Amino acid sequence: MSISSPSGPSVNRGEDVEPGEEKVCAVCGDRATGYHFHVMTCEGCKGFFRRSIIKGVHFTCPFTRSCLITKAKRRQCQACRLQKCLNVGMRKDTGVTGWVPVSPGAVILSEEALRQRRALRGQRRMAREQPGGLSAEQQELISLLIAAHQRTFDSSFSQFSHYWPAVRLCLPSPRPQSPPEPGVPPPAWPPSPQPDCLDEDVLPDVFSMLPHFADLSTFMIQQVINFAKEIPAFSRSLPIDDQISLLKGSTLEICQIQFNTVFNMETNAWECGQHCYTIHDGALAGFQQIYLEPLLKFHISLKKLQLHEAEYVLLQAMLLFSPDHAGITQRKFIDEFQEKVALTLKSYIDHRHPMPEGRFLYAKLLLLLTELQTLKVENTRQILHIQDLSIMTPLLSEIIS
Structure with missing residues (x-):
């Protein structure tokens, strides 16, 4: 032709x-x-x-x-x-x-x-060069936060040194003994009763887990402080007063996000290396069910989302860089950085979670953060009413002051 x-x-x-x-x-x-x-x-x-x-x-x-x-x-x-x-x-x-x-x-x-075609080609080329559809700046932010988390969070709790052992209140109760075998003489002394750990029959004025909980709180808070110091936008760009305000406003919430990484949804327990905690231990430390039950529900809901490590650290950064905390002077800088973190989280979810599971994931996370804020208020209220807890851990007292 x-x-x-x-x-x-x-x-x-x-x-x-x-x-x-x-x-x-x-x-x-x-x-x-x-x-x-x-x-x-x-x-x-x-x-x-x-x-x-x-x-x-x-x-x-x-x-x-x-x-x-x-x-x-x-x-x-x-x-x-x-x-x-x-x-x-x-x-x-x-x-x-x-x-x-x-x-x-x-x-x-x-x-x-x-010009429009060249711009479109440039955008497509950048998209091909950026893994997962994330910009180079977003990738760098995620890498920085993950590195900060890994350097400061001890998921095995191997560095957790406590002065008070975890003591759950136990009362002795006899257990039925097996009949002695023929030809075996009976023991010269009666068998010792075996302890049964009671879930309900705990005296309300006996907080056997309180000292251990105080040590654990100090350990978790110190890890959050170290995490914040690893972020240049926090440690190098903000005055010390703003750093203190941000930590006071977000540390308890960030502790819960970190705690969720070791939560076992099958057992409803937080598995911290050699230690294992349930909401019953929280009750032994003096916390009330009005806080403990919603707390457990929150951790189950967050764990069901099956977040990646990047999403956990981005959530922590979103909570840390909140311009709504009292006493902030660099509000504009903090607000812009939080927005950058939020956009990075949204982009990561859009490109790393296939549909339909990822369709409403970002919205669900925002709702859970709102729920976490309510939990923090109740948590603070109960800490202030638990006798001797603030005295045992000055760092916790400083955070909630």
């Missing part, structure tokens, strides 16, 4: 070119790169034709309108070069200023359309 022009030779289409055969520009004879505006041309003649049509320039030949157009001489006469483009069959349409169709698969673009 060929395309012929009334004033020029026919030009073969791609299917007539033999494999391996060198393709030649029908206008100047240079090496062609493909079909442009319906004709096999080089990049130079393609660009020249496009610019000439878009600008609508009227060229004048200084000679006899019969200049020879070759690779070496194609710049010498624009009028004859444009005429040669038309003669070999390149199509034009100057009646449209945007996308100008000239053939199936070929268009002439206005300058504005070209």
Whole structure:
């Protein structure tokens, strides 16, 4: 198949070119790169034709309108070069200023359309270069937060040193003994009663877990402080008064986010290395069910979302950089950084959680953060009413002051 022009030779289409055969520009004879505006041309003649049509320039030949157009001489006469483009069959349409169709698969673009296309190509190229659709800045932020978390959070609690052992109130109660085997003499003393740990029969004024809980609270708070210090936007960009205000306002909430990483949904227990805690231990420390039951529900709901490590650390950073805390002076900086963290979390969820599970994940997290704020208020109220708890841990007392 060929395309012929009334004033020029026919030009073969791609299917007539033999494999391996060198393709030649029908206008100047240079090496062609493909079909442009319906004709096999080089990049130079393609660009020249496009610019000439878009600008609508009227060229004048200084000679006899019969200049020879070759690779070496194609710049010498624009009028004859444009005429040669038309003669070999390149199509034009100057009646449209945007996308100008000239053939199936070929268009002439206005300058504005070209800028838009270049911008779109740049965006697509950046998207290909950015893993998971995250920008380089977002990837760097996630890496920084994960590194800070890993350096400061001891998930095995191997560094947790406590002065008071975890003592659960136990009362002795006899258990039925197996009958002695024939020929075995009875023991010389009666069997010792076996302890049964009671869940309900705990005296309300006996808080056997309180000292241990005080040590655990100090350990968790110190980890949050160290996490914050690892973030340059916190430790290097904010005055010390703002740092203190942010920590006072967010530490208890961040502790719960970190605690959720070791929560076992099957046993409803927080497995901290050699230690294992339940809400019954919280009751032994003096906390009331009005706080403990919603706390357990919160951890179950958060654990069901199956968050990645990146999402846990982004949540912690969102809580830390809250401009709503009292006494803040660099409110604008903190607000902008929190917004950056929130957008990064949203982008991460959009690209790392397949549908339909990830459809409402971000919204669910925001609702849980609101619920966590309510839990913090009740937690603070109960801490202040538990006798001796603030005295046992000055750091906790400073946080809730």
